[in-house]
Structures are given as structure tokens and as C-alpha cells.
Amino acid sequence: MTDTSASAPGQPTAQAAGLASGGAGSRRFRGARNYLALIPFHVYIALFLILPTAIVAVGAFTTATGLPTVDNVTRLFTDETFVDAFTKSIELAVSTAVAGAIIGGLLAWAVVRGDPNGPLRQLVIAASGVLAQFGGVMLAFAFLATFGFNGLATMFVRDVLHVDVLTDASWLYSLTGLVVVYTYFQIPLMLIVFLPSLDGLRQEWYDASASLGGSSWSFWRHVGGPILAPAFLGALLLLFTNAFSAYATAAALISQGASIVTLQIAGSLQSEVVIGQENVGKALALGMIVVVSIVMALYAFIQRRASRWVK
Amino acid sequence: MTHSSPNAASNGHGVAVAFQDMHRWYGSVHALNGLSIDIAPGELIALLGPSGCGKTTALRALGGLDDVDEGRILVDGKDITNVPTNKRNMGIVFQAYSLFPNMTARDNVAYGLRLRGVDSAARKKKADETLELVGLGQQAGRYPHQMSGGQQQRVALARALAIEPKVLLLDEPLSALDAKVRRQLREEIRRIQIMIGITTLFVTHDQEEALAMGDRVGVMSAGRLEQIGPPSELYDRPKTRFVAEFVGLTNRIAATAQGGTVNVLGMAVPLLEGSDQSGPVEALVRPENVRLTPTDDGEARVAAVSFLGSLCRAQVTLPDETLVVAQMSASDARGLYPGAAVRVSVEPAAVFAVAA
Amino acid sequence: MTATPGGPLSAAAPGGGALIAAPKGGKRRRLSRGQTIARIAILVVVLGYLILPLFAMLEFSTRGDFGSRSLNAYAAILGKQDLIDSVTTTLQIAVLTVVGMLVLLVPTMVWTIVRVPRMRRVIEFLCLLPLAIPAIVLVVGISPIYRFMGQNFGKIGASPLTLALIDIVLVLPFAYRAIDASLRSIDTATLADAARSLGAGWVRTIVQVIMPNIRAGILSASVLAVALVLGEYTISSLLSFNTVQVVIVVLGKQDPFISVAVSFSALIFGFVLLVVIARVGGGRRTTRQVEEPAV
Numbered sequence: 001m002t003d004t005s006a007s008a009p010g011q012p013t014a015q016a017a018g019l020a021s022g023g024a025g026s027r028r029f030r031g032a033r034n035y036l037a038l039i040p041f042h043v044y045i046a047l048f049l050i051l052p053t054a055i056v057a058v059g060a061f062t063t064a065t066g067l068p069t070v071d072n073v074t075r076l077f078t079d080e081t082f083v084d085a086f087t088k089s090i091e092l093a094v095s096t097a098v099a100g101a102i103i104g105g106l107l108a109w110a111v112v113r114g115d116p117n118g119p120l121r122q123l124v125i126a127a128s129g130v131l132a133q134f135g136g137v138m139l140a141f142a143f144l145a146t147f148g149f150n151g152l153a154t155m156f157v158r159d160v161l162h163v164d165v166l167t168d169a170s171w172l173y174s175l176t177g178l179v180v181v182y183t184y185f186q187i188p189l190m191l192i193v194f195l196p197s198l199d200g201l202r203q204e205w206y207d208a209s210a211s212l213g214g215s216s217w218s219f220w221r222h223v224g225g226p227i228l229a230p231a232f233l234g235a236l237l238l239l240f241t242n243a244f245s246a247y248a249t250a251a252a253l254i255s256q257g258a259s260i261v262t263l264q265i266a267g268s269l270q271s272e273v274v275i276g277q278e279n280v281g282k283a284l285a286l287g288m289i290v291v292v293s294i295v296m297a298l299y300a301f302i303q304r305r306a307s308r309w310v311k
Numbered sequence: 312m313t314h315s316s317p318n319a320a321s322n323g324h325g326v327a328v329a330f331q332d333m334h335r336w337y338g339s340v341h342a343l344n345g346l347s348i349d350i351a352p353g354e355l356i357a358l359l360g361p362s363g364c365g366k367t368t369a370l371r372a373l374g375g376l377d378d379v380d381e382g383r384i385l386v387d388g389k390d391i392t393n394v395p396t397n398k399r400n401m402g403i404v405f406q407a408y409s410l411f412p413n414m415t416a417r418d419n420v421a422y423g424l425r426l427r428g429v430d431s432a433a434r435k436k437k438a439d440e441t442l443e444l445v446g447l448g449q450q451a452g453r454y455p456h457q458m459s460g461g462q463q464q465r466v467a468l469a470r471a472l473a474i475e476p477k478v479l480l481l482d483e484p485l486s487a488l489d490a491k492v493r494r495q496l497r498e499e500i501r502r503i504q505i506m507i508g509i510t511t512l513f514v515t516h517d518q519e520e521a522l523a524m525g526d527r528v529g530v531m532s533a534g535r536l537e538q539i540g541p542p543s544e545l546y547d548r549p550k551t552r553f554v555a556e557f558v559g560l561t562n563r564i565a566a567t568a569q570g571g572t573v574n575v576l577g578m579a580v581p582l583l584e585g586s587d588q589s590g591p592v593e594a595l596v597r598p599e600n601v602r603l604t605p606t607d608d609g610e611a612r613v614a615a616v617s618f619l620g621s622l623c624r625a626q627v628t629l630p631d632e633t634l635v636v637a638q639m640s641a642s643d644a645r646g647l648y649p650g651a652a653v654r655v656s657v658e659p660a661a662v663f664a665v666a667a
Numbered sequence: 668m669t670a671t672p673g674g675p676l677s678a679a680a681p682g683g684g685a686l687i688a689a690p691k692g693g694k695r696r697r698l699s700r701g702q703t704i705a706r707i708a709i710l711v712v713v714l715g716y717l718i719l720p721l722f723a724m725l726e727f728s729t730r731g732d733f734g735s736r737s738l739n740a741y742a743a744i745l746g747k748q749d750l751i752d753s754v755t756t757t758l759q760i761a762v763l764t765v766v767g768m769l770v771l772l773v774p775t776m777v778w779t780i781v782r783v784p785r786m787r788r789v790i791e792f793l794c795l796l797p798l799a800i801p802a803i804v805l806v807v808g809i810s811p812i813y814r815f816m817g818q819n820f821g822k823i824g825a826s827p828l829t830l831a832l833i834d835i836v837l838v839l840p841f842a843y844r845a846i847d848a849s850l851r852s853i854d855t856a857t858l859a860d861a862a863r864s865l866g867a868g869w870v871r872t873i874v875q876v877i878m879p880n881i882r883a884g885i886l887s888a889s890v891l892a893v894a895l896v897l898g899e900y901t902i903s904s905l906l907s908f909n910t911v912q913v914v915i916v917v918l919g920k921q922d923p924f925i926s927v928a929v930s931f932s933a934l935i936f937g938f939v940l941l942v943v944i945a946r947v948g949g950g951r952r953t954t955r956q957v958e959e960p961a962v
Contacts, residue, residue, distance in 0.1 A: 034778075034782045034783050035783060035786070037774070037775075037778050037782070038775060038778060038779070038783065038786060038790075040771070040775075041771055041772075041775040041790070041793075042793075044771055044835075045793050045796075045836075047812075048809070048812075048832055048833060048835075048836045049793075049796060049797060049800065049805075049836050051808070051812065052800075052805055052807075052808025052809040052812065053800055053804075053805075053808055054808070055807075055808040055809075055811060055812075056804060056807050056808040059807075059808075103713060106709050106713065107709060107710070107713045107714075109706075109709070110705075110706045110709040110710045110713075111710075113702070113706055114706075120710075124714070126938065126941050126942050127717075127938065129941050130894075130934065130937045130938045130941055131717065133891070133894040133895070133898060133937065134898065134934065134937075135897065135898025135899070135900060135912055135933075136898070136900060137898075137900050137912045137915055137916055137930070138898070138912075138915070138930035138933060138934065141724070141915070141919060141923070141926050141927050141930045142720040142721065142723065142724050142927075142930060143720055144727075144919075144923060144927070145720065145723040145724045145726070145727035145728070145923075145927045146719060146720045146723035146724075148923075150727075151723060151727070152722070152723035152726050152727060153719070153723065184716075184717070184720065187713065187717065188717070202408055202409075204405045204407075204408055204409040205409065205411055207374075207376050207396070207403070207405065207409070208403065208405065208409045208410075208411070208467075208470075209411075209422070210375075210376075210395075210396040210397045211374055211375075211376075211396055211397070211399070211401060211402070211403040211471075212397075212422055212423035212426060212470070212471075212474060213397045213398075213400070213423055213426045213427060213474065214397055214422075214426050215397060216699070216702070218426055222411070222414075222422065222425075223411045223413065223414075226413040227411075227412060227413050241798070244801075245801030245802070245803065247801075247802065247803045247900075247901045248898075248900035248901055248912070251900070251901075251904070251916070252900075252916050252919070262801070262803045265803050265804070265807060266803065266901075266905060269806070269807060269810065269905055270905070281807055282807055282808075285803070285804040285807045285808070288801055288803070288804050289799065289800060289801075289804055292798075292799050292800070292801060293799045296798055296799045
């Protein structure tokens with residue numbers, strides 16, 4: 001093949017090199033270029049997610065004057081306020097997660113047994129979507145309107161049922177109140193997360209179990225239950241993380257008193273005046289990251305195991 | 312198979328099944344319209360029809376998975392119309408995905424036995440035996456997601472048989488499988504069914520499957536049974552237009568009918584009962600009954616030839632532009648190539664004709 | 668985790684959650700008597716409990732003098748300038764967040780499918796990472812960055828619109844799931860190849876070929892983003908920006924009626940939005956097989 005480019009004999013032109021299939025140099029170059037397009041994304045994540053996390057992690061081990069220390073972190077285990085805060089946060093998260101999972105799970109079952117294209121199902125799912133996205137602040141106000149000192153339910157129970165149990169509405173502003181309020185939004189969240197798993201229970205399995213002589217109970221015990229267990233557990237973990245990380249509702253309801261971790265972190269941010277407080281907040285934050293990471297790792301593990309069976 | 316298996320009743324496993332004037336509505340759709348079928352003990356009835364014809368509804372009604380609005384179902388002489396599914400003791404094989412994914416093949420098969428209180432060792436033994444019967448003795452410890460579609464369906468079959476049911480119901484069990492696996496599996500199912508002698512209802516939309524498997528084949532359309540009989544009868548002597556067009560390949564050739572015969576391409580051929588008896592009609596001629604003779608003054612032209620192994624099919628254009636498919640053995644196809652001139656005639660076999 | 672309790676974890680659920688799911692398997696069978704009773708009981712009790720606070724909000728915010736009903740609280744909303752301002756600001760942030768999220772995510776995700784499938788895992792992990800970093804933690808780490816921006820980027824750096832930068836991060840897990848579900852449902856690689864073979868450049872391929880076909884996912888992600896921004900409180904308040912939730916809380920201390928009225932309005936708005944989006948974006952999920960025309 002004659003070629004007119006001025007090249008030394010025996011030296012392939014750049015064009016020929018590019019055309020030569022699998023010319024090692026060109027392939028590597030092309031490969032590297034592909035990764036370039038992903039750079040903006042990674043830079044963004046690095047700047048607005050990784051960096052802040054790193055600041056927290058490093059700051060947790062730094063004194064107010066910038067020297068490395070483990071004091072902040074050890075205080076998490078020694079200082080009673082902090083131990084108490086973590087305990088309360090975890091208790092809150094566990095109790096509301098379990099309550100939400102059970103009630104939400106039952107609701108999901110009730111919805112799933114209806115017409116898949118019917119209005120009830122669509123309405124409930126849409127409503128759950130909104131409620132689960134219901135800002136923590138708005139949720140707090142909803143409950144104030146219900147159980148606050150002038151709330152609808154408070155007045156109803158007091159004036160119509162003549163029972164005094166709800167009249168002192170200060171319970172709403174305590175940890176008990178948080179439990180009740182958090183459970184409220186855990187239910188729709190559970191519905192949204194768990195419903196697809198219930199959908200994934202094929203009717204054929206139920207029919208097959210029945211044809212082999214099984215009752216409803218035998219189906220749930222041997223087939224439905226075991227299949228749903230991972231999904232249920234996963235949803236439970238998700239609910240836990242949700243309640244554990246929540247801040248807005250507590251901030252809106254509790255004007256003072258820092259009984260849970262998120263409130264304490266906020267407190268430390270707002271009172272930077274106190275020397276040494278700032279980095280303790282970072283230590284608390286680091287503690288939160290650790291707890292949430294463990295739970296999310298468990299969740300990811302369960303997810304992977306669960307998807308093995310149900311394709 | 313063109314006859315009821317003679318061995319069936321003597322095995323003692325088969326029971327008679329009867330549908331009596333069954334009706335079922337889904338909203339305004341009349342899914343079952345007076346369906347009546349009598350199934351002899353040990354017989355395999357294949358229900359064939361397009362989607363929506365009611366064949367699956369019939370099967371599900373028999374299995375108790377769906378209700379019946381009117382009519383009765385009798386098994387072994389007893390009316391079971393109102394008996395719940397889990398008391399009917401029937402083996403059901405679904406189209407796909409019916410194995411319990413959280414159990415091994417063995418546990419799946421043993422499930423029915425477990426529910427019946429059979430002890431662990433006996434369960435395992437029976438499950439393994441049944442798996443052996445369907446050729447999966449080595450796979451007993453595998454999970455469904457570790458198996459191919461064909462293997463899963465075998466396990467499903469084993470599971471249904473393990474409880475020694477009175478009736479076996481198969482709801483399009485092969486439809487989700489590859490062609491080759493399908494053919495292999497259907498022969499095995501048939502072999503096992505004959506061996507055990509169990510009364511079986513097999514639902515499919517694939518006519519090759521139905522004709523190959525059934526002692527008798529029932530063709531359904533719009534909730535009604537069009538015709539039921541041995542496969543050859545459906546093929547050679549269809550009673551209604553629907554059956555004539557649905558079963559097997561047909562050519563529609565313009566012809567004239569009068570008094571019991573129809574004049575097709577110059578040949579007078581007997582008309583089947585149920586046909587339109589006079590005037591201009593379209594005769595439904597099977598490809599294997601179309602004869603092609605290569606000749607220079609032939610008025611028809613070969614459009615294409617397909618080689619199918621032992622058979623050949625040729626598409627031929629008639630002078631009036633009709634396209635006709637002829638089928639012949641490969642040796643008889645010599646002399647046929649695209650563009651060749653041929654003379655087209657039909658064998659004297661009886662045909663069905665419909666008004667043009 | 669997002670600032671809002673609950674948050675749009677729906678889309679974080681496998682398969683996009685209930686918003687995109689549909690039942691599998693054969694026909695549903697009728698329930699037994701006992702099951703039907705249980706079903707109705709559950710629906711009545713649980714749904715009733717969920718509706719109660721919503722109804723209470725409506726009742727509370729429409730209270731007039733001497734037991735009458737009045738819409739004063741709602742009318743008063745229009746009079747509160749700082750509330751109106753905060754709504755405007757928040758909506759602007761929402762728009763920026765949606766745009767930023769789409770620009771950041773869609774090309775990246777398409778690119779991983781079409782050119783660098785190996786990075787899919789990495790991208791997925793990074794997008795789900797924000798779930799492990801609660802908003803309250805994020806704000807601790809980001810306040811130094813915000814101080815830096817405020818000091819060095821002048822008015823823009825100090826404007827509440829910069830919240831969009833973080834909101835994009837917060838919405839990533841949910842937006843990722845929603846868009847991923849859509850991308851999986853179409854054969855993205857083949858579509859891209861087809862467009863490219865016909866001469867389209869990458870921008871054109873993504874904007875004119877891929878995006879119209881993942882409308883459902885984009886819509887879903889956008890709705891989630893808007894909902895998140897509208898409900899975001901943690902970061903806004905701790906960075907001292909006056910978004911709508913922050914103002915509601917401040918207002919709430921003075922006048923609970925208006926705050927409840929605003930909350931209720933936001934709820935209705937969100938519900939209508941979601942239903943509309945679900946209708947427009949999702950549509951009927953039953954894809955009927957088109958019958959081959961009989962030749």
C-alpha cells in the first residue's frame with residue numbers, strides 16, 4: 001500500500017498506528033479518556049461529601065487548638081451525658097423501628113391483597129409517599145395540632161370522653177412524645193420500602209402450597225415467612241437508621257433539653273463559644289457515622305442475600 | 312397417540328374426571344361457556360386454544376384455584392365443586408416460578424408429604440425417589456435458582472407427583488422453556504404419565520405439543536369446547552371452522568363447492584361436515600396434500616423453497632396471485648427451485664371449506 | 668440520611684420502592700372471610716391513625732372565634748413577608764437542586780452503562796454513601812466549608828442558594844435509584860449505540876435519545892428532590908439560612924395557627940404533586956403483548 005505521508009521507511013505513521021486493531025497504545029489512551037468523563041462527578045462528591053466527612057473524622061481527634069487527641073472520643077464512653085444520649089437515641093430508633101415495621105408491615109399486607117390497579121392501593125401508596133417525605137417540622141406541627149395543649153385529640157378526650165389522660169400535653173415534648181411521633185412516619189416508610197417485597201411473593205407459590213395441601217398458616221410458616229424475612233429485616237434496619245439520624249422533629253418539638261445525640265450535636269454547633277465543645281460535637285458526629293455505617297453495611301449484606309432467591 | 316392408553320385403568324391410579332356444564336364469568340367476559348368434558352381414568356386430555364379461550368380457567372377450576380359460577384366438577388364420581396384447593400389432593404404444575412425459592416429441590420418435593428405428617432426419613436426417601444423418577448436424583452440438594460428452567464419444571468413435576476394425587480394438572484408447563492428442552496421434557500412427562508397411569512389435564516397453546524401428548528385433544532375457543540377427540544381426528548376431520556383453521560397449517564385456496572364435494576384446482580374433493588356446502592368457498596388444504604409437478608408449461612411459479620431436514624416446504628404463486636405452501640419429503644423436492652414452473656394439484660383427502 | 672425524618676427512602680428501596688413496583692405472579696385469589704375481616708380492620712385502624720393528625724391539622728388551622736370555622740390563618744400566610752420570601756428562596760433552591768442533580772447524575776450514569784461498566788459499582792456506592800452520613804453530621808463537616816465560601820465568594824457564596832450544593836448530595840441516593848430503575852428498564856447501551864451509529868454526538872444522544880426514554884425516572888428523581896428541599900430543615904437551620912421550614916419553626920413559636928396552616932398547605936401540595944407525577948410519569952404498567960397480525 002503506497003502512502004504519501006512523509007515517514008521513515010519501516011516506521012508506521014500515526015494513522016496506521018491508530019488503525020492497527022488493538023494497537024496497545026491507542027487502546028489504553030481510549031480507555032483512560034473514558035474515565036475522564038466521570039471526573040466531575042467524583043470531584044463533586046469529594047468536595048461535598050468526602051471532605052466534610054473527613055473534617056468530622058479528623059476534627060474528632062483534634063483538640064480546640066489543633067493538636068491530635070483521643071480525649072474527645074473517649075469522652076463519648078465516659079461522660080454520662082453522652083452515653084445517655086446514645087442510649088436514648090438507640091432506644092428511640094429501635095422501638096420506633098420495630099413498631100413501624102410491624103404496623104407498616106400489616107398495612108402493606110392489607111394493601112397488597114387488594115386490586116393491584118385499584119384506587120385504594122394507589123391512594124395509599126401516594127399518601128405514604130407524601131407522609132414519608134413529610135418534613136420533620138411539619139410532622140411536629142401536625143402532632144401539636146393533635147396532642148398539644150390545644151390539640152384536637154387532647155380536647156376531645158378531655159371534653160367529650162371526660163378522661164384526663166391526655167390533658168397534660170407535656171408528654172409530647174419528652175422522649176415519649178418523640179417515640180409516638182417517629183412511629184407515625186415509620187409506618188408509611190415501611191409501607192413504601194416493604195410493599196415491593198410483598199408484591200414479589202408470587203401467587204404461584206401460594207397456589208402450589210395450597211394444591212399440596214397447605215393452609216394459609218403453612219404457607220406463611222414454610223414459604224412466605226422465610227422468603228420475606230430478609231426483606232423485613234432490611235426494612236427494619238432502614239427504619240432504624242432513619243429514626244436514629246433524625247433531627248428536625250426533635251428540634252421543632254423540644255426547645256431545650258438535649259437528650260438525644262442529634263440534638264447534642266446541634267447544641268455543640270450552636271455553642272461554639274464554649275472552648276473545646278466544638279470538637280466534641282465532631283466526636284459525637286463520628287460516633288453517629290460509625291453506628292449508621294454498621295447498620296447500613298448489615299442492610300447491604302442482607303439485601304444481597306435476599307435478592308439471591310427472588311429474581 | 313390415537314387411542315386411550317389401555318394400561319391406564321389397570322394401574323389403578325387413575326380416576327374419572329368430569330366437567331358438567333361449567334360456566335364462569337369474569338366481569339362481562341364469559342370465560343367458560345357450558346364446558347362439559349368426561350375424562351376417562353388414566354387418560355391425558357390436552358386442552359388447546361389461543362389465549363383467553365378458557366383452557367386455563369378450566370384447569371384452575373378443576374384445581375380449586377378459581378371458583379365456578381355454574382356447573383359441577385366430579386372426580387371419581389364425587390362432586391368436588393365446593394371443596395377447597397388444599398383438600399382436593401391434586402398435583403398442579405404451573406407455567407413457571409412455582410418452586411419455593413427458599414427450599415432445596417428435595418425440600419420442595421417433600422413439602423406436600425411434610426404437610427401430611429410423614430416423618431423425616433420417609434419424606435426424604437420418597438422425595439429422592441420421585442426426583443430420580445424425573446431424572447434429577449443428583450440435584451436433590453440444589454436450590455431453584457441454581458437450576459435451569461427445564462430442571463425446575465422437572466422438580467415441579469416431582470413435587471406434584473410426590474403426594475400421589477388423584478389427578479395431575481399441568482398449566483402450560485413447557486411454554487417458558489427453550490424449544491429443544493420443551494420437546495425433550497414433553498416426551499418424559501408423557502412417559503411418566505403413562506407409567507403411573509394418572510388422569511391428567513394438560514393445557515397448552517402449542518398445537519404440536521397438544522397433538523403429540525394427548526390421548527384426546529380438546530380445542531377451545533371463547534369459553535366453549537369446539538371439538539374433542541384423538542389427535543388424528545382433529546387433524547384429518549375437523550368439525551368446525553375454528554378447529555380446521557387452528558390445528559395444523561392450512562392453505563386457503565379459492566374453489567367452488569356443491570353437494571358434498573368441492574372443486575379445488577381442477578380436482579373434485581370430498582367436503583367435510585360442517586363446511587359451507589355450496590357456492591364460492593375457500594378450501595382449507597394441508598400443505599402435505601398439495602402436489603407440485605415441475606413441468607415446463609406449469610402455470611404456477613415456485614417463490615421459495617425451505618429445507619427442513621427430512622422435509623421441504625415450497626411456497627408457490629398460483630396464476631391468480633394466491634400464495635400456497637406445499638410440503639413434501641426432501642427427495643420429492645428435487646426439481647424445485649425459486650422460479651421453477653410447476654403444476655399444482657391436491658390429493659383427494661377430504662377438506663374443510665369456508666365461505667369466501 | 669436526609670434532614671427530614673422519613674425522607675424519600677422509598678426510592679432507596681430495591682427496585683425503586685412501592686412507587687414503581689407492581690405485583691408479580693398469577694391472578695390474585697379471593698380472601699377467606701377471616702382474612703377479609705382482618706384486612707378491613709387493619710386498613711381502618713392504621714389508616715385512621717395516619718389520617719388523624721392530618722385531620723387535626725385541618726381542624727386546628729381553621730379555628731375561629733367561639734368555636735366557629737375560619738380561614739384567617741391561611742389568609743394571614745399571605746401577609747407574612749418573611750414566609751413568602753422563604754418560599755421563593757426555597758423554590759429557587761429546589762430548581763437549582765433538580766437541575767444540578769440531573770446534570771451531575773444522568774450523564775455520569777449513562778456513561779457508566781455505555782463506556783465504563785466497571786465503574787457502575789463504584790458510582791452506585793458513592794451515590795448511596797450519603798445514606799450513611801446523616802444530615803446532622805454532614806452539616807458539622809460542611810460548616811467550615813461554608814464559612815470559607817461566604818468569606819471568599821462574596822454575595823454568591825453567602826446566599827442561601829448555595830444550599831442546593833448540599834441538597835444535591837442529600838438527594839443522590841434516592842435520585843440514583845429512581846434513575847437507575849429507569850435506565851435498567853430500557854436497553855440503554857443499545858439505544859446509545861444506535862444513536863451514535865446514526866451520527867449523534869454524546870450530548871445529543873443523552874438529551875434527545877436517552878432522557879426522553881427515562882422520563883419516569885427523571886420525573887421521580889425530580890419530585891424527590893423538590894420534596895427533599897421543601898422539607899429540609901437540619902442543614903438550613905444550622906447554617907442559619909432562612910428556608911421555608913426554618914421560618915415555619917420561628918413562626919410557630921409566635922403563632923402556631925399559621926404554622927399549622929402552612930404545614931397543611933404544604934402537605935396538600937405535596938400530595939397533589941405526587942399523584943399528578945405518578946399519573947403522568949408512571950402511567951399504566953400493564954404492557955400488553957401486541958398480537959402478531961395474522962398474515
